Amino acid sequence: MICLMCHNTILTEMSILNMFEKDSPICESCSTELLKETDTNYEYPHEVISFLSYNEAVANLFHRYKFMGDNALKEVLASFVSHNFKQYDFVISIPLSSKRLKERGFNQVTEVLDCLKVKYTDVLETSHRKRQSERSKIERTESQNPFTIKSTFDVSKLLDKRILIVDDIYTTGMTMTHAVNVLMMHRVNEIKVLTFSKV
Ligand SMILES: [Zn+2]
Structure with a gap:
């Protein structure tokens, strides 16, 4: 098998112990690099379920996956x-604008959820945002939240439900805060936040 990160051959000795384990899509040295912890003193506005520190190797992985179109790397993230996704009524991914989706060709979050066979619901949408400099002062204050609920989604379904919002990387928490605020308006029971990596 070839490592999806460094493209070296993965040498695994078959033993009775690892016979039934799922093959890892990457070699051990790449795995070690990706799992390196980074120090952070940043206070997050949410409790975030996350799996990888945003270290150099992880940043490189996301760069190749999102911007260089190395779609096979979704398996590495997956x-x-x-996580036990079954405990939620709705798993909702942070949406891409249709412009961004067209540029990239795929949604980097739902691709990973597909690998994990997690069922998700298309609830949020976002329109492509003009750059700060292109927007008027009024536009800037009025369009602070980039997310809305899709008009095709019946919001009464959210009443009293447990929700998980999923994004790829958690940085300042602004994106999540916006998404949480939009969903909170519909009297949900609880919202949790999960990202593949956290800065
Ligand atoms: Zn490797």
Whole structure:
């Protein structure tokens, strides 16, 4: 087998112990690099379920996956995610604008959820945002929240439900705060936040 990160051959000795384990899509040295912890003193506005520190190797992985179109790397991200998704009524991914989706060709979050066979619901949408400099002062204050609920989604379904919002990387928490605020308006029971990596 070839490592999806460094493209070297993965040498695994078959033994009775690892016979039934799922093959890892990457070699051990790449796995070690990705799992390196980074120090952070940052206070997050949410309790975040996350699996990888945003270290150099992880940043490189996301760069190749999102911007260089190395779509096979979704399997690498999926291999680190271990969570009981069944405890939620709705798993909702942070949406891409249709412009961004067209540029990239795929949604980097739902691709990983597909690998994990997690069922998700298309609830949020976002329109492509103009750059700060292109927007008027009024536009800037009025369009602070980039997310809305899709008009095709019946919001009464959210009443009293447990929700998980999923994104790829958690940085300042702004994106999540916006998404949480939009969903909170519909009297949900609880919202949890999960990202593959956290800065
Ligand atoms: Zn490797």
